[in-house]
Amino acid sequence: xxxxxxAISGIQQTRAKQLEALGVRCVEDLITLYPRGYEFRANVKxxxxxxxxxxxxxxxxxxxxxxxxxxxxYIRSNLTITSMRLSDMTGSVVITMFNQAxxxxxLYPNQKIAVFGNVTQGGYSLxxxxxxxxxxxxxxxDFFEIKxxxxxxxxxxxNMMRKFIxxxxxxxxxxxxxxxxxxxxxxxxxxxxxxxxxIHFPKNEADxxxxxxxxxxxxxxxxxxxxxxxxTDKKAADGAISFANSDNGIIDKFIRSLPFELTAGQRKxxxxxxxxxxxxxxxxxxxxxxxxxxxTVVAGSR
Numbered sequence: 001x002x003x004x005x006x007a008i009s010g011i012q013q014t015r016a017k018q019l020e021a022l023g024v025r026c027v028e029d030l031i032t033l034y035p036r037g038y039e040f041r042a043n044v045k046x047x048x049x050x051x052x053x054x055x056x057x058x059x060x061x062x063x064x065x066x067x068x069x070x071x072x073x074y075i076r077s078n079l080t081i082t083s084m085r086l087s088d089m090t091g092s093v094v095i096t097m098f099n100q101a102x103x104x105x106x107l108y109p110n111q112k113i114a115v116f117g118n119v120t121q122g123g124y125s126l127x128x129x130x131x132x133x134x135x136x137x138x139x140x141x142d143f144f145e146i147k148x149x150x151x152x153x154x155x156x157x158x159n160m161m162r163k164f165i166x167x168x169x170x171x172x173x174x175x176x177x178x179x180x181x182x183x184x185x186x187x188x189x190x191x192x193x194x195x196x197x198x199i200h201f202p203k204n205e206a207d208x209x210x211x212x213x214x215x216x217x218x219x220x221x222x223x224x225x226x227x228x229x230x231x232t233d234k235k236a237a238d239g240a241i242s243f244a245n246s247d248n249g250i251i252d253k254f255i256r257s258l259p260f261e262l263t264a265g266q267r268k269x270x271x272x273x274x275x276x277x278x279x280x281x282x283x284x285x286x287x288x289x290x291x292x293x294x295x296t297v298v299a300g301s302r
Contacts, residue, residue, distance in 0.1 A: 003027040009167045014155075019164075021153035030168050031175070034199055034215070035148035038208065041116045041132075042144050048090035050119055050126060062144070063093060063128070064114045064137050070107055086115060086128075093119065093126045106135050113137060114144075146202050165200050179218055189214040231284050240282040258297065266294050273298070 003026060005016040024030050044062045054061060065088035072082040082097045082104045095115060097104065107113070117131030134143040150161040174193045177184075184191070190198065190210055195218075198211040255262065262270065269287060276283040289295045 003171065005030065007171060008164055009170075010160075011164055011167075015160075015164075018153050018155045022151055027168050027172055030165060031172065031196055031200075033150060033165075035150055037149040038202070039116065039132075039147040039149060040205075041147065044114075044144075046090045047086075047088050047093055047126070050091075055119055055121055055126075058118045060116060060118050062114060062116045064088065064112070065092075066110050066112050067095070067107060068109050070104075070109060072101070072104055086113070091126070093128050094122060095131065096127065096129045098130055100130075103133075111135065114140075116143075146204070146208075148200055148202075169197065169200075179221060183221075187214075187217065189217070192218070240280050242280045243277045262297070263294065266298050269298050 005011050005019055005024065005026060006013065008027065008030070011019070019025075019030065022033065024033055039060060041062050043060075044064060047063060047065070050061065053059070063086060065086045067084045067086055070082070070084040072080060074080050078099065080099055080101055082100060084095050084107065086093050086095050113133050113135050114137035115128060115131040115133045117128045120127050120129070132143075134140040137143070147158070148162065148165075149158060150165075152158070152161070175196060177192050179189065179192070183189070189195070192214075195211040195214040198207040199215060202208045202211070273283075273285065276285060287295045287299055
């Protein structure tokens with residue numbers, strides 16, 4: 001999938017350069033640019049249900065109500081502020097929007113809308129700044145779906161990224177499976193195609209969890225294969241110094257001088273190291289253990 005970005009509907013040279021700033025240079029790169037988080041817009045609350053914890057933790061929530069006191073004010077070039085009050089039967093929140101003149105034209109008093117964003121405590125009332133919103137909350141199912149959040153570069157928006165990635169899937173073939181079928185079956189992983197679709201366009205949190213688990217495993221699996229190939233190449237190369245004829249008397253004396261006996265695990269690691277160092281193949285070994293488990297004495301023994 002080395003198809004150029006400009007093959008995707010909506011991406012011209014300018015957008016392609018903006019995507020390159022994110023390390024995205026082809027369709028494959030775009031499809032594997034995974035979300036850094038998600039907006040869960042189905043979390044609808046009444047205004048009276050907003051808690052101090054919601055405000056402190058900056059938890060994004062969805063509110064539905066009618067608007068009043070819609071006012072737009074031109075501040076300076078490239079800055080227009082629109083404010084309004086959103087009310088339901090339990091309370092009200094002041095909504096402020098910046099530079100959304102086109103969208104604001106769709107709003108009028110007593111109109112029912114839904115907004116999604118972070119609530120803050122203002123001087124006299126609760127406030128929500130620059131939320132996502134829909135003017136048709138009763139029928140706009142798309143607004144309440146889980147929305148991926150992507151890294152951005154200058155000139156790009158979340159809506160653009162979602163559209164580009166959706167269009168990218170429309171022009172690509174099913175991605176090649178890169179995990180053995182027995183591992184997929186044993187781990188009960190979704191296919192790579194399903195995982196990629198669900199990481200970008202999940203229907204629920206279970207989709208996200210299953211896709212993420214599969215894609216993380218896939219990445220670690222490939223890294224492990226690469227390390228094994230490097231290790232195999234190093235072992236295949238002769239020429240390393242062998243210590244097979246070395247005098248081990250000093251080492252034996254050092255071990256006998258210790259005020260304790262080596263554990264079974266330490267002795268096993270010690271023997272593995274001896275085998276490696278007696279060989280003419282380069283040793284590539286990591287001694288791993290908890291703090292205080294005796295790694296230093298094993299390393300020092302050789």
